[in-house]
Amino acid sequence: MRKLGWTALAVVLLGACTQEAAEDAAGNGVADSGATTDAAGAEAPATQTVSTPDTVRGAEDSGEHGAEGAVHPPLDPYPSTYEPYASGATLITGATILTGAGERIDNGSVLLEGGKISAIGAAGAVDAPAGANTIDAAGKWVTPGVIDIHSHLGDYPSPSTASTSDGNEATAPNTAEVWTEHSVWPQDAGFTRALAGGITSMQVLPGSANLFGGRSVILKNVPSRTVQEMKFPGAPYGLKMACGENPKRVYGDKGGPSTRMGNFSHYRTAWIEASDYKKQWDDYWKAYAKWAEKDNAKDDAEDEGAEDAPEAPSRNLKLETLAGVLRGDIRVNMHCYRADEMVQVMDMGKEFGYKVSTFHHAIEAYKVADYLAENGVCAAMWADWWGFKLEAYDAVNENAALVDAQANSCAIIHSDSATGIQRLNQEAAKAMAAGWRIGLEIAPEDAITWITANPAKAMGVLDQTGTLEVGKMADVVIWNRNPFSVYAKAEQVFIDGAMMYDRSDPKRSPRMDFEIGQQDNQHTGGAGQ
């Protein structure tokens, strides 16, 4: 984003908006990955069955779209092929541990075994199995892997050229049909830099030019040949939406919307269509179940009296995603700066029966922190960015601290930046210290949740990562000191128990294809470049 020049300035600023993407919602969970493997029906009539019968998670979630043998649009046709890398048992001992679950353990130990956190506690209380690799982390700090809920790595990659600018399908105000994963370039060098900043998982979003920008994808930050190899197993999808200035600026002279009321009319119209679409499928599944009950589906059914199976509705990618939100399977991540708009959006969710997971950028969240807490909606914020556009004018450095101060709050620090993602710990530190200065008591063990547990919760993966609790993925960072310092560095980063980055070992530092073999680059390179 830097230097492009001053045409670029506009692009960049639009980027701070375009790239800021939005957010997804709160669904209940698609997260139960076990349910996704049920075939929709090897035995179903060929004419009725969509060819990829992978994920019928919905079938178990709700009987209404579970009719066996019926057509089920695939929920996850580009499934994760992520596999953790090999790891032996690792005991990290003697560190100051921030668990991400609100606890601090001085002189603590954590044991990583089989890719999971297998034990955590006071240094003397955690025994390592024979052969475990023991890391003396005295004087160091240990936290869960850092999670960025708002990234454009891979869809606005480095190098930033027209050829690689794949972050925003800004061709229509509603592009709910696009999926970010189809834009993500796994060779983005930004992934490596983020790793050196302790990032172990992230949500990559489409840009915010559109009212509905498309689906997000949640990744584990493990360099891979394909995006499928990076996809976080079992993570729900998100939907990116955007409030305010961006959509009306981009589409105001392209048929609209050109006003904020236009924005809302487009959202609501789309939700009405999505409700109808959802009902069509629900009705179809009910009818199919009823038809199947009558034994019509049996091969030996008599010709006379047998009815044809109900015909499945036509698929519509755009409405499929929106209906996924209405079913609670897809989480709404909404780019929204202004307080008044956030509250209107929450009402819109009630109008159509969905919940916003997270408002992204949320510059004015502090003005409606009470509303956000009451509605259980997260706010993802910067520590101190402001003023690049009018809806970012009312920023205060205390924003995250004030959101956090509410009971049942969910404050998140996000980056929206290939630079910022490298030091979310510093951003959280600034936000924490701003809270101190107005008398809020925010300990490091609290502030760490803004970049670990809270984004994990908002993204629907808290059951798997985001804290150092036994049984969770061993996504762990060892810092050379208190991470809430400008001088702190991630020394070692473990993802599912495997050491994917070691600052002191060039062999444990990934380099993307784009960067290798470039003349005279030997003095740079690697994740910690």
Add this chain to the structure above:
Amino acid sequence: MNAMINKPIFAAIFSVFALSAAGNATAQSTTAIMNGEVHTAAGAVIKNGDVIIRDGVIVQVGADLIAPTGARVIDASGKVVTPGIFAPLSSIGLEEISLDEEANDAGPKRGDGFPLGAALDAVDAYRRTSTLIAINRAGGVTRALMAPDPGDSLFGGQGAVIDMSGGVNSVTKPRAAQIAMMGSGGASRAGGTRMGAWALMREYLDEARSYAANPNTYIRRNREERFALSDLKALGAVVSGGQPLIVYINGEADIRNLIRLKTEYNLRVIIAGGSEAWRVAKPLAAADIAVILDPMANLPSQFEDLGATLKNAARLNAAGVKIAFYNPPGFGAHNLRLLTQQAGNAVAEGLPYEAAIAALTINPAEMFGLDRRLGSIELGKAADIVIWDGDPLEVTTVPQVVFINGVRQNMDNRQAALLSRYRDLSRGALPLAYRGGE
């Protein structure tokens, strides 16, 4: 005080405001900052150091000084004292909202045929009441180069050094530097190639020389219309070698070209960007070319940035290149207060601490020929001084007291006002709009 705001913290905030106002009223007096950890940017750190300010000027620096009778005494024990932060390149004063054309005078667009570039003078658009000034002042920034963006032009125009008091007479040095865009940005303004950018740059400098040598002759002869006389006139200050030319540039090849250009035309040049400057560190030091950089730039954002690294600042400094920090283009001028964080990150990557302090203070003053008056805590210099509640490069630290020209500054700003209004969201006797700003 508003009855709804009854928490002690608000009492504290308001009392600070009251003090600040008083400070303004007693500008022409003596202040003694006692027992701080003083980083002078001009030699060794003075533990338990004292700084005496009289009539806006630093009159004594040392340890174990005695506060003059009648002086306002500030106990800085446990605090860190530094020169004020000098932001060497930004559009502060020209820009309120980056994306709102009406509120952004930083970058001229030429798409509608606007013909000028170098002639533009930042002072003409300076808005001293911009909220950015007070907000960044509260972050410890006391001086800044207020510079045009190049917009769509090869030359952006002339920047001015301002002080951050927001006062009517806050222009420290008008026409302190000219701005140019080269590298990939320059190419896009010159037929799509770097060849075009350098050819156009040389044409401008040649024409400016011709004009400067004999304006009357130049005006009478046939000439190309694309060179506006006012641009050439402005560039006279550059070709005379007096006014520094700040060139946005990143790649090694362009940087080597710039060194040649400097020699060929006998210019004073400063690099802005310089992501690959570390590859050319020794030649840059030999050519006395300073680099204004973003020490966090470590991505191959363009092909010209393949060598971008967090080590850039440390390597340049080690080679003897003067460095300073800036918020890269695209981040507007809103967060000059984060230059200290950038410096801290440079230190984390090997830049010596005092070199980082110098990069924030005396180095920018030198770049604009103001180091005799500004940039360090030394006798006779203008008292631009910040007292921090800890390590100024640390992300959890903020200024407590800011002096500009010896005047204690008001730390109030629009963000503080918003905070006080919304700190307590409970419904009161009247709407929130009645709270704060009285």
